Amino acid sequence: MALTFINASCHCNLNAFKVPFATSKLPIASELCHCNICRHSTGTMAVHTVPIDGAPLSAESKPGELMLVVADLSKLKTYTAQDKITRYFCSVCFTHLFHEIKEATSGNTLWAVYTGTLERVEGIVNVGHHTFVAETGDGGLADHYLASLGKKLPRYAQEAGTEEVVHNWRSDTILKKESNTNGVIAHCHCKNVTVHLVPLSKEDAQDPSKWWAVPPRNPEDPSSHVRFMCGHCFCSSCRRSNGAHISTYILLPMGNVEVLDKITNEFVPISLRESIPSTSIGLKRYESSPLVFREYCEKCGANVLYWTIDPKRNHIPPPTDGKPSIINIAVGLIDQEDNGARAEDWVYWAEYVVRPEEAIDKAGMEAVKEGVLASTKSASIVM
Numbered sequence: 001m002a003l004t005f006i007n008a009s010c011h012c013n014l015n016a017f018k019v020p021f022a023t024s025k026l027p028i029a030s031e032l033c034h035c036n037i038c039r040h041s042t043g044t045m046a047v048h049t050v051p052i053d054g055a056p057l058s059a060e061s062k063p064g065e066l067m068l069v070v071a072d073l074s075k076l077k078t079y080t081a082q083d084k085i086t087r088y089f090c091s092v093c094f095t096h097l098f099h100e101i102k103e104a105t106s107g108n109t110l111w112a113v114y115t116g117t118l119e120r121v122e123g124i125v126n127v128g129h130h131t132f133v134a135e136t137g138d139g140g141l142a143d144h145y146l147a148s149l150g151k152k153l154p155r156y157a158q159e160a161g162t163e164e165v166v167h168n169w170r171s172d173t174i175l176k177k178e179s180n181t182n183g184v185i186a187h188c189h190c191k192n193v194t195v196h197l198v199p200l201s202k203e204d205a206q207d208p209s210k211w212w213a214v215p216p217r218n219p220e221d222p223s224s225h226v227r228f229m230c231g232h233c234f235c236s237s238c239r240r241s242n243g244a245h246i247s248t249y250i251l252l253p254m255g256n257v258e259v260l261d262k263i264t265n266e267f268v269p270i271s272l273r274e275s276i277p278s279t280s281i282g283l284k285r286y287e288s289s290p291l292v293f294r295e296y297c298e299k300c301g302a303n304v305l306y307w308t309i310d311p312k313r314n315h316i317p318p319p320t321d322g323k324p325s326i327i328n329i330a331v332g333l334i335d336q337e338d339n340g341a342r343a344e345d346w347v348y349w350a351e352y353v354v355r356p357e358e359a360i361d362k363a364g365m366e367a368v369k370e371g372v373l374a375s376t377k378s379a380s381i382v383m
Contacts, residue, residue, distance in 0.1 A: 003053060005063050006124060008117040010095035011240040011288060016059040017071050017097075019052045019113050021124065029128025029148075030115075031160060034140045036336065037081045038132075040189035042096055043303030043330030044244040045141035045341065049099055049112035050125040056098060056111060073098075079300045081189055087301065089243075093286045094296040094303065096243035114243035121245075121361050129154040137171045138340030141246065144232070144349075144371040149363050174340045179223050184346050186333035188302035192282040194260035195304065196267045197252060197329060197346070200226040212251040212326065214348035227348035228252060230331060232372065234365050235355035241288050242303050245361045246368060249306070249328035250347060251316075257305075257327050272307055274322045303330045351376045 002023040009016040021028070030050040038047035056071040076088040076097065088098040097117050101110040115125055126149060130142040134157035142155050146167065156162050184197040204213035205226045216224035228250045238247035258267035259281045272278060274293070278285050284298040291310040296303055306328045309319035317325035334343050342349075351373055359365035 001053075003063065004124070005057070005061070007059065007119040008056075008097065008113055009059075009119075009240075010090040010093050010097060010117065010243075011237070012090065012093040012095075012286070014092050015075050015090050015095075015097060018057040018059060018061050018063070019111075019118075020054055020057065020063075021050075022053045026125075027123050028125045030112075030125055031129055031131045032127045032141070032145065032153075033131050034136050034142060034341070035132035036135045037189055039136075039140075039332040039336075039341065040187065041079060041081060041087060041300045041302050042242065042244065043188070043332045044242055044246065045248050045332045046130075046145075046246070047096075048115045048125075048127060048245065050115055051110060051112045054111070055109075056113070077301060079190070081300070089301040093241060093288070094284065094294070094301050095241055096301060115361070116239045116242060116244040118360075126361070127153065127364060129156060129160055131156050131160055132158055133165050133169075134158060134171065135336065136341035137174045137336040138342050138344065139165065139167065139169050140336075140341035141248075143167060143342070144375055145246075145364070145368050146371045146374075147367055170340065173337065177338070179225075179345055180338065181223070181225070184228075184339055184343050185335040186329060186331075187335060188297040188300050188304060188333060190297065190300040192299045193297045193302070193304050195270070195329060195333070196258040196260070197228065197250065198256040198258060199346075200228065200252075200256060202226055212253070217345075225346055228346055229350065230347045231350035231352070231354055232368055233354040234359035236358045236360075237288050237292070239358075239360070241286070241294055245359065245364055247303075248331040250331055251326055251328055254307075254324055254327050257329065270327070272324060272327070274309060302333060304333065305329050349376055 003020045004023045005018045032046045032048045034046045058069040058071045061068045077091045079087045084102050086100040089096045096114050099112040133142050133155045155164050183199045187194040200213045204210045205215045212229040214227040218224040230250045233247045257270045259270045261268050283295040286294045292308045294306040307324035353369050
C-alpha cells in the first residue's frame with residue numbers, strides 16, 4: 001500500500017515526527033469535534049484531528065529507503081479524560097499533537113494527529129463535518145464554520161450520523177437561563193485552573209481608547225452587558241502552539257481577570273509578571289516569541305491565556321513594571337452550561353479574522369471569515 005508521509009512538530013521543535021497516510025484515501029475529510037473534553041482540554045473552540053496509518057514515526061525515518069522508525073514519545077506529556085483516548089502534548093510548549101485511541105472491542109490502537117501541527121494540509125485533510133455540537137449549548141464554532149470547499153458541513157449533535165442541529169440553535173438550558181450580571185467563568189478540563197472574566201463598566205465602553213470594551217447589544221436594556229472583544233486567529237505561532245488552525249481569544253485588561261484560589265475557593269486578581277513564574281496558580285509558562293508568553297494548565301495541557309510585554313505591539317497599552325496591560329483568554333474554556341460556548345451575551349465577535357495570510361488551511365480560513373462576517377451582520381440586524 002502506497003503511503004504519503006507528512007512532517008508534524010510542536011512549536012518549540014522538541015518533538016518532530018513523520019506521520020503516514022494511505023495515499024489512496026487522500027484527501028481525508030475528518031471531523032471537527034466540539035465536545036466538552038476537546039474544548040476544555042485544549043482551550044480551542046473545537047479540535048480537528050485526522051487518523052494516520054499506523055503509529056507516529058520519528059522525524060529521522062526515511063520512507064524512500066524503507067527505514068521506518070516508531071517515534072519516541074517520551075518528551076510528550078499525556079492526559080486521559082476518557083477510557084479509550086489518551087491525549088499527547090509537548091512537555092515544554094504544550095502543543096497538542098496526538099490522540100491514541102484504544103478500541104474496546106478489537107483491542108486495536110489507532111492514532112490521530114492534530115492537523116495544526118502538520119507542515120501542510122492541502123491535499124491531505126479538510127474538515128468534513130462537525131460532531132458533538134449539542135455539547136456547546138449554542139452551536140459554538142460550528143456557527144462560524146458553515147461550509148468547506150463549497151459544501152455545507154453536517155452539524156451532528158453527537159457523533160457522526162446522529163441527528164443534526166440547525167444553524168442558530170440554542171439548547172433549552174441556554175434558552176431558559178436568565179442572564180447573569182457576574183461575567184463569564186472559564187476553566188480547563190481538569191479544573192486545575194478556573195478563571196473569572198469580570199464585567200467591564202459602561203464607562204469603559206464609552207472610552208474610544210478602550211476598544212476592547214464594546215457597548216451593550218441593546219443599550220436601552222439594563223440587563224444588556226458591555227461586551228468583551230473576541231476574535232479568531234490564524235497566525236502560525238498560535239497554530240503551532242495549540243495544534244489548531246483556529247485559535248480564539250477574548251481580550252481583557254488584567255484588572256478584569258481573576259483566578260480561583262484552590263485553598264480558599266475564592267476568586268483573586270490574577271497577577272502576571274515576566275520575572276515571576278505562574279506555577280502558583282496551576283499554570284506553566286512558555287515564551288512562544290520574544291516577550292510573548294503563553295500559559296497552560298500543567299495537568300491537562302489546556303491553553304488558558306497569553307500575554308505580551310512587547311512595547312512594539314502598539315495596538316495595546318504599554319506594560320507597566322513587567323506586567324501586561326491586556327490578557328488574551330482562550331475561548332474554548334468558557335463554561336458552556338452558563339453562557340453557551342460562544343457566550344454571546346458577553347462576547348462581541350470581531351468581523352474579521354487575525355493573520356489570515358498565515359493560514360495553511362486557506363479554505364478553512366476563508367470559510368470562517370465568511371461565517372463570522374455573516375454571523376455579525378445577522379446579530380446587528382437582530383439588535
